[in-house]
Amino acid sequence: MPAIDRDCCPRCGEPGPRPLVGERCAHCMGLELAYSGARSGFVHGGAAKRMVVEFKAGGQPVLAPLMSRLAAPAFRDLVAAAGGGSEAGRPVPETRTVLVTWVPAHPAAQRERGYNQAELLARALAGGHQPALFAAGLARKPMRTKHQKALGRAGRQANLRGAFILDRRAFDALPTRPGALVLVDDVYTTGATTQEVAHVLGEGTGLPVYVFTFSRAVSGRGEGHD
Numbered sequence: 001m002p003a004i005d006r007d008c009c010p011r012c013g014e015p016g017p018r019p020l021v022g023e024r025c026a027h028c029m030g031l032e033l034a035y036s037g038a039r040s041g042f043v044h045g046g047a048a049k050r051m052v053v054e055f056k057a058g059g060q061p062v063l064a065p066l067m068s069r070l071a072a073p074a075f076r077d078l079v080a081a082a083g084g085g086s087e088a089g090r091p092v093p094e095t096r097t098v099l100v101t102w103v104p105a106h107p108a109a110q111r112e113r114g115y116n117q118a119e120l121l122a123r124a125l126a127g128g129h130q131p132a133l134f135a136a137g138l139a140r141k142p143m144r145t146k147h148q149k150a151l152g153r154a155g156r157q158a159n160l161r162g163a164f165i166l167d168r169r170a171f172d173a174l175p176t177r178p179g180a181l182v183l184v185d186d187v188y189t190t191g192a193t194t195q196e197v198a199h200v201l202g203e204g205t206g207l208p209v210y211v212f213t214f215s216r217a218v219s220g221r222g223e224g225h226d
Helices: 046-057 063-082 107-113 117-128 153-160 168-172 192-205
Strands: 037-043 098-102 180-188 209-216
Touching: 037 046, 037 063, 046 063, 046 117, 046 180, 046 209, 063 117, 063 180, 063 209, 098 117, 117 180, 168 192, 180 192, 192 209
Parallel strands: 037 209, 098 180, 180 209
Antiparallel strands: none
């Protein structure tokens, strides 16, 4: 499984090396992003892709702890960038508290699958971090959408527009107000899903949002997941 190391775009997480201008790579140069930074553990292919497919569609929730352990180094780096935790195993000064959340699923889809894979991965990553991070669901998906598999970037964005809302009650019930959010999903393909959820979270909470996924498709490669 090819790991995505720190030689990736600090803004969108595109695997590198990439020429950067103003901390932007060629992939995200002309894009307006709703999140402050993104990072993934592995390139979405081979064993990493098979793991995501089994985790998401193969009824294998038991993969969450293994996937979180494999992706832990990249996750630690993103948490450090978001404002707390450690970097490469070394403590760094905490400037703000980081809360881990996840991309929500529609209730009917979650009932069919039996779980939300993004939530399981987020909770495993948060619990395995040193020190452990607080995790909470802050967004809901009240509108059921079409499957993303056959849609391009524009189609995926249109399909998801307005599909997510902030769970204000859950946010107001947090024991302490965080300083930054890390939004977790299983895979980053076109970024349409994380872009929409990050926009909802950022607008609703006023907090910077960072995105973490287990795997990421390299731009230009056709993939069937998002």
